[in-house]
Amino acid sequence: MRKRSLRLVVLGLSLSSSWGNGHATTYRALLKAFHARGHDILFLERDTAWYAAHRDLHDPGYCRLALYASLRALQRYRGEIAGADAVLVGSFVPDGIEIGDWVLANARGVVAFYDIDTPATLASVEAGTCAYLTAEQIARYDLYLSFTSGPVLRRLTSRYRARCTRALYCSVDPGIYRPRPTQTRWDLGYLGTYSPDRQPVLEHLLFEPARRMPDLRFVVAGAQYPQDMRWPANIDHIAHVAPAQHADFYSSLRWALNVTRADMVKAGHSPSVRLFEAAASGAPIVSDRWPGLEALFRPDEEILVAASPRDVLAALAIPEAQRRRIAANGRRRVLAQHTALRRSGELESQLLQAIARGRAGRAEPLAAHA
16 A cells, blocks of 8 residues: 655744754754655744854755744745644744644644653743743644653643643654764763753763863863853863764764753653764763663663763773774664654654544643643
């Protein structure tokens, strides 16, 4: 039987710019692989000054990319929304609450919410400060796709009456993220945008080891770090590494550091795309500890876990053969379970199941539990 080709519309934070956000690389890998499965995709992105000034993708090739200036300007795509088999509304979309209501009112196909920030989303929903999702909307989406698995999915169902929840982790394109023949430049490096709640852990697991080992070289790559931040002399700072250079960056590290935001540590089961990209690029990883990590990588075999500067320094001192073995094991795990092709297959299956279930009752909002 011939596989059904789907018409998918995605309203996401950004596809055109990877500057200061992890959404773009996640969408790029996922949608490229989804297109390769024979599906048609339209990506609608709010045209903001920040991303316009740092745009690094204009013509994806695997999907149509359209920019809109306002909710009113989005009206021109009403027909595309109505005619789609499925519409995906992403987290952190500007005016996401209004857009979600508009999509739910106009779409005839399945409407899903794709949350690449689930712990932060639920924290802000509960505080009444979320600008892109309400508790009432959670119950109206046909499908809630979450990059966080574990207890959060049960909470979405029991507390917010989500109709159907599924985990959809980030993923990696192994055609882009692979070991490169690049000279090793740094002993330990971290790639990530500045985050106040993540910074104390970065200080603990990278800055302090750098101070203790002045003969080693360290690097932090990412935007929005404070101008007045004091960097130890042996830490280089790179304001931005474009996705096309991520694999080269990771290949230039002896070890890659993963640091997780506080709300994601609390929720657990929230793997950053950084983990998959670094491992696929051949970099062995040292990560902070959080619930669910051991379900993704085997500690000491595929990844090292650090709780203190001493743990980091111990990793930096292990024999080269062991370092290479951990890197190879980590890469093998990612290529087996976390490629974009595999993730796009999961998305396809989840959407087809939602289509089969139909949209029964969605027009009547369900009240969320207090």
